[in-house]
Amino acid sequence: MIVSRRDGAVVVVTIDRHESRNSLDAQVCTALREAVEAAAAEADAEDPVRAIVITGAGTAFCAGADLSGGVYNSDFVDAHAAMLRAVEAVPVPVIAAVNGPAIGAGVQLALAADLRVVVPGAVFAVPVVKVGLALDNWTIKRLANVVGGGHARSVLMTARPVGAEEAARIGLANEIGDLDTAMELAAELARSAPLSLRHIKTVINDDDARLLPRDEHTELQKQAWHSEDMAEARAARQEKRPPVFRGR
Structure with a gap:
């Protein structure tokens, strides 16, 4: 696995x-x-x-x-x-x-x-x-x-x-x-200063992506996950047909 x-x-x-x-x-x-x-x-x-x-x-x-x-x-x-x-x-x-x-x-x-x-x-x-x-x-x-x-x-x-x-x-x-290219890049990074790399990674990742979503965002996400459209998409997949979305 x-x-x-x-x-x-x-x-x-x-x-x-x-x-x-x-x-x-x-x-x-x-x-x-x-x-x-x-x-x-x-x-x-x-x-x-x-x-x-x-x-x-x-x-x-x-x-x-x-x-x-x-x-x-x-x-x-x-x-x-x-x-x-x-x-x-x-x-x-x-x-x-x-x-x-x-x-x-x-x-x-x-x-x-x-x-x-x-x-x-x-x-x-x-x-x-x-x-x-x-x-x-x-x-x-x-x-x-x-x-x-x-x-x-x-x-x-x-x-x-x-x-x-x-x-x-x-x-x-x-x-x-x-993969060989990726390994070459990884080996190059492995030869670099680890504390410098850690600092760069931490600062770049300190963006707004991890901010808590606003209530509006959470509500819209819930609507999609619990919508009739999502159920329609699952049914369409099982029935091997295109879904028909209705926005509800």
């Missing part, structure tokens, strides 16, 4: 669920969080970990939430949020080696990382407007902080896939390359 290995000062954490294209459920989110925290715990050891690379097994980075794994309940929501906070908060740089499609929750995982190395042919997509759901404030604001408000509106409101080259153009991808 989650495989960790160490290569010098770098720990590689792999989501190994290629049969489900590395989708996430509560158990996977918890295991990934624990793997990242365990690697980060070695940051101050005698033989320290200096960087973490997160990637996926097979041909996908992460196809999003596992829709067959209870992702509509609070257990998944809580485990997923804790995983993202852990990736964001660990004191060493985290690189997402995006080796294939990153969809929905996969985009969120990539955004929680400090840097993203994206293989040619990979795509990012956040299809919430296609399924009647609503994102948390952190995801929307973090995407806007990474790529700018205009690009974030385009990515989220159209739900169009963003390829690797376009991701690099708008700043969603820091480099184009495979």
